[in-house]
Amino acid sequence: MASAAAAAAAAAAEWEAAARKVLVARKPCFGLPTACPNCLPVLLYLRMAQVPFDIHVDTSFPDADHIPYVEFGDCVAFNNEKGGVIEYLREEKLVDLNSNDPSASSADVLATKAMVSTWLADALLYELWVVTDGSVAHDIYFSDLPWPIGKIYQKASAAYEALSLRLGDEVFLFDNSRTDVDALFLGHALFVLSALPETSVLRGTLQNHDNLVNFAEHHKVQLLEASSSSGLGSSPGPSSSTPRKRASSGQSYKPKPRAKKERTEEEKKFRRRAKYFLATQLVAVLVFLSLMGGVDSSEFDDDDGMDYEE
Amino acid sequence: MAAAVDPAADQNPKDAELHENTAEVDAEFTEDEYDEDEEDDELDGPAAAAAAERERVQAVFRRLSSDPVGIRVHDVIIKGNIKTRDDLIEAEVADLLRAAPTVQDLLRAASVASARLHRLDIFEAVKITLDAGPPELPGTTNVVIEVVEATNPLTGSAGVYSKPEARSWSLEGSLKLKNLFGYGDIWDASGSYGWDQTTEVGVGVYLPRFKSIPTPLMARASLSSQDWQKFSSYKERLLGLSFGLLSTMNHDLSYNLTWRTLTDPSRASSKAIRRQLGHNLLSALKYTYKIDERDSHLRPTKGYAFQSTSQVGGLCDSKGLRFFRQEFDVRGAVPLGFYNAALNIGVGAGVILPLGRGFMNSSSSVSDRFYLGGHSSPVCSLSGLSSLLGFRTRGVGPTEARRLVPKESDSDSAASLGRDYLGGDLAVSAFADLSFDLPLKLFRDAGIHGHAFLTAGNLAKLSEGEYKNFSVSEFQRTFRSSAGVGIILPTTLFRVEVNYCHILKQAEHDSGKTGIQFSFSSPM
Numbered sequence: 001m002a003s004a005a006a007a008a009a010a011a012a013a014e015w016e017a018a019a020r021k022v023l024v025a026r027k028p029c030f031g032l033p034t035a036c037p038n039c040l041p042v043l044l045y046l047r048m049a050q051v052p053f054d055i056h057v058d059t060s061f062p063d064a065d066h067i068p069y070v071e072f073g074d075c076v077a078f079n080n081e082k083g084g085v086i087e088y089l090r091e092e093k094l095v096d097l098n099s100n101d102p103s104a105s106s107a108d109v110l111a112t113k114a115m116v117s118t119w120l121a122d123a124l125l126y127e128l129w130v131v132t133d134g135s136v137a138h139d140i141y142f143s144d145l146p147w148p149i150g151k152i153y154q155k156a157s158a159a160y161e162a163l164s165l166r167l168g169d170e171v172f173l174f175d176n177s178r179t180d181v182d183a184l185f186l187g188h189a190l191f192v193l194s195a196l197p198e199t200s201v202l203r204g205t206l207q208n209h210d211n212l213v214n215f216a217e218h219h220k221v222q223l224l225e226a227s228s229s230s231g232l233g234s235s236p237g238p239s240s241s242t243p244r245k246r247a248s249s250g251q252s253y254k255p256k257p258r259a260k261k262e263r264t265e266e267e268k269k270f271r272r273r274a275k276y277f278l279a280t281q282l283v284a285v286l287v288f289l290s291l292m293g294g295v296d297s298s299e300f301d302d303d304d305g306m307d308y309e310e
Numbered sequence: 311m312a313a314a315v316d317p318a319a320d321q322n323p324k325d326a327e328l329h330e331n332t333a334e335v336d337a338e339f340t341e342d343e344y345d346e347d348e349e350d351d352e353l354d355g356p357a358a359a360a361a362a363e364r365e366r367v368q369a370v371f372r373r374l375s376s377d378p379v380g381i382r383v384h385d386v387i388i389k390g391n392i393k394t395r396d397d398l399i400e401a402e403v404a405d406l407l408r409a410a411p412t413v414q415d416l417l418r419a420a421s422v423a424s425a426r427l428h429r430l431d432i433f434e435a436v437k438i439t440l441d442a443g444p445p446e447l448p449g450t451t452n453v454v455i456e457v458v459e460a461t462n463p464l465t466g467s468a469g470v471y472s473k474p475e476a477r478s479w480s481l482e483g484s485l486k487l488k489n490l491f492g493y494g495d496i497w498d499a500s501g502s503y504g505w506d507q508t509t510e511v512g513v514g515v516y517l518p519r520f521k522s523i524p525t526p527l528m529a530r531a532s533l534s535s536q537d538w539q540k541f542s543s544y545k546e547r548l549l550g551l552s553f554g555l556l557s558t559m560n561h562d563l564s565y566n567l568t569w570r571t572l573t574d575p576s577r578a579s580s581k582a583i584r585r586q587l588g589h590n591l592l593s594a595l596k597y598t599y600k601i602d603e604r605d606s607h608l609r610p611t612k613g614y615a616f617q618s619t620s621q622v623g624g625l626c627d628s629k630g631l632r633f634f635r636q637e638f639d640v641r642g643a644v645p646l647g648f649y650n651a652a653l654n655i656g657v658g659a660g661v662i663l664p665l666g667r668g669f670m671n672s673s674s675s676v677s678d679r680f681y682l683g684g685h686s687s688p689v690c691s692l693s694g695l696s697s698l699l700g701f702r703t704r705g706v707g708p709t710e711a712r713r714l715v716p717k718e719s720d721s722d723s724a725a726s727l728g729r730d731y732l733g734g735d736l737a738v739s740a741f742a743d744l745s746f747d748l749p750l751k752l753f754r755d756a757g758i759h760g761h762a763f764l765t766a767g768n769l770a771k772l773s774e775g776e777y778k779n780f781s782v783s784e785f786q787r788t789f790r791s792s793a794g795v796g797i798i799l800p801t802t803l804f805r806v807e808v809n810y811c812h813i814l815k816q817a818e819h820d821s822g823k824t825g826i827q828f829s830f831s832s833p834m
Contacts (some may be wrong), residue, residue: 010716026586060588072580074714074727077578146591146629199545199573279828283799283806290756290801 008092015094019071022044022263023054025068026140028057035140037067037124042085046070049095059144061199129161155291157205164209171218180220189216334526377410384443384450391456393492394432399455402426403520407453414651416440422451427457430518431496432489434458463488470804470830480504496517510534528554528564541704542730544587546677547571562598567591572676580710580730586676594623602703603764607690608800609745609759610643611652615721622664623678631675632665650759651746654689660737664773674773679733682706682767682790683821685829687807688741689761698767699737699829700792704731705821707769729819734769736780741765745798757800763809766791792822804830 015021023046025039033055034040046053060068066078070085072094082088128137134154142154165183166173172182189206191303193216196203207213373379386404388396403423410416420438427436443450468483473605484500496516503509508632512532520527529552535547550568557563572587579587597620604613617639624632637660644653660680664672681696683705688697698706709729743762747754768789770780796809807829 007716012714014714033436056585058585058588060590062589064588066577074711076577076584143360144629145589199575201571240808283808283828286801286803286806287758287799290758290799291752 011092012094014073014075020049022056023053023056023068023070023072024056026057026062027059027144029139034068036119037128038079042068042070042079045086045089045097046095049097051095060147062141063204065204122268126161126165129158130165134158153205155200156202160206160209160212164212167211169211171215183289186216186219186223189213190220319729358614364740374413375596378414380411380449381413381416382443382450383408383410383416383453384447385452387441387452387454388457389454391459392674393459393489394457394494395492398430398492398494398519399427399457401524402430403455416451423455423486426815427455430494432494433458434460440517454462458670460488461492480508493520508534508536525599526554528552528557532553538704539574539576541702542676542732543583543675543728544572544574545578547573559601562596562600564596565594566596567593572677578713578715578728580712580732582673582710582732583730584713585678590675592623592675592678593625593630594621595625596621604641604643605715608805609652609798610654610689611642611650611745614643615639615641628666630803631678632669633662633674633678634665635678637659637663649746649749650754651744654743655741656688656744657740658738661772662735670777672773673830675733675755678734679735680737680769681731681733682737682739685807685827686831687811687829688739688747688765689743690805690831696791697741697765698792699763699765699794699809700813700827701790701816701820701822704733706731706767706817707734708732708771709819732771735772736770736785737767739765748797758797760795760797761793762793764791779801788817788821789815790817790820806830 023039023043025034025043026036027034029035032040032056034043043055053070058064061067065080068085069078070089071074077085077088079085080089090097137157138154163173170176172178173185174181189212192200192203192206193213324357359366363719376475386400386407388399392770393400403426406419406423406426407416410419420440420648424436424438437456439454439456441452441454443452464485464487466483466485468481470481480502481504482500482502486497489495490497497513498516499511499513501509501511511534512530512533514528514530517527517792519525531551532548534548534550536548538544538546548568548570550566552564552568553568554562554564569589569591572591574583600615600617602613602615602617604610604615617637619631619635621635623635624630624684637658639656639658641656644655645651646653662674662678662680664670664674666672675768681704682698683701684697684703685699686697688699709731712728712730714727741763742765743761743763748757753759766789768785770776770785772780778803792811792813793814794809794811797815799806799808808826809827809829811827812824816822
């Protein structure tokens, strides 16, 4: 507990020390300072808390999960860490609007927050990506990208959205019976989820649709794995692969395990010495080979002899 | 009509004698078949006839070595090509052969033609024979080109090569399909895996000549990824198309269309790198002019070399990367008398400028900037602007502190903060290298030699308005430099360099280390 308090204190000190905070968000459009539905709440939160900040527009990363983010001093609060920028600022007590009115029942606040961030947000996303012809999404996310990139991702996003709505809560895509479209999409989805790296844009976009991921998981268990648990995968059964994958499907950019970086000094020294040892061995072998074999380096000058005009 | 056999009467006596001799030789030619590759004396009949034959051939040689003997090529006959188109072979060598006025020139032209056809890399054997021309036309010859096409069009190769852009050597494997359509086209698919997790796969096609364009054309599509996480906190993924438009010995023009994605999975990058993360499209034209008069690539002892590379980005689209990048590289090698020693000197400079509206305050792309550092030897490769022995890869130049994550550790939170190396917009580097043989004969025979070197270099940032703070004297004052000695061992697999480097001058955040370093580069 003391360590967490120390970390929070360090963050607060950095926040106070920062002369000017910077919010990096997507571009302004439609009369709004930022048109992206994820960035606008953060901007309004900072404005309501009367925190002075500058806005920097990011035009080249439409599929990033970490945007919007707030920079203060050398620290950064990303949107894909610790539940989001607003959550982080609130928990670290850097910018806490709710502290002004402690009488507001926290259950009410949480319930309303849940309603806004799921029901309303879903409808907004549906309107943004599916109902309109995609021109609004294009203006917000892709209009500043050079043309081939924007079109590719826009189309893929629209396709995933449409498929997600088509699938809904059913088992198969069309009228609850198998079709070849199921096989086609299942093949695509399994490949994207299993083979593409975590940083892949396409994989991130697909993982935004939970029902599509569940569809892929469920059918993978049924069709590909011998020991399978029945049902739509709601049981945390003995099959080891499924629970882990569902846990990671919610977030696209999981924080990389930090333990890898904190090697002890001894281990680093040991590794360095081992590298030197191996390199010396290799060089010794090569020297032996070259001394015994002898290398005729003159044969490499052959090309210089063919001097003629083109 | 052959000019040699001119029965015109108004010739002075010397010419008459010359024509007499050539007429005699022409008589030889119409009778004998002269084979360029081998001397095959037919030994049928009694020994006296054979001796007479030999005597005649000797006479031919004497004539050839004394006076120029006129000849005219009547016809170029191509045999042995099943798949390869005739016009490809003719376009490569026919003009050369037809232009030869004398027999000596024709022999030279024939050997050059044979080399050119070998260089197409699609034939197993090439044989050029000078046959007698039609009997009614004396003084002419038919050139017969016999080619043997490769029976197996598929070849594979693997090797260890070093690329100047990548950090270290890489293992490359490639498959080549030669002459699929008969145009001398070479299709290849290659993959490479670098020691630093740089991977690349690509397919390409090479055409030696296309219709009337005399220079080779090349097209290549590739997908590659580079990991600069340790140095600059980002990873790069590239999907590119590259077209080689003009490629001669000195000039090279190519067009590249690349989609680059920069990501930072560790989320620890500094502000300057964070601003550059995302997607960008590079549409650039690159022109390289190269002269290399050195006597060897591996160990130059004499000569000079010059290379200039210009790149203009952002051609079609106003939203792609727009910049102008220029690099110069000059080398010289001077032989000293003793111990087969040579002094190599080189200077390189490069600058990158963003283009477009407000270019004075916009930033340059981090992937296109110049970086100094690394273990690669500046002597061998011509693009040696990036090597600065003794410093780590990308270990020199402007840096910025990485993201600070407030953690439990109260002390040392600033010390554990790494720094990102951002590269520079202006780079200058120079080196002087003295190579010499080692006293032991055993080493000399194996090609092992020693060298002592002195390298220096500096980077500066000019974009985002920094050029106002740039001063030449400050730039000169902050030049980094290192010196050292080493041994070079050329083996069949790679060229190994063992160097002891001593850092003479480095700036505060540079990562240079005094000590022993190994460097591997390709043996070619």
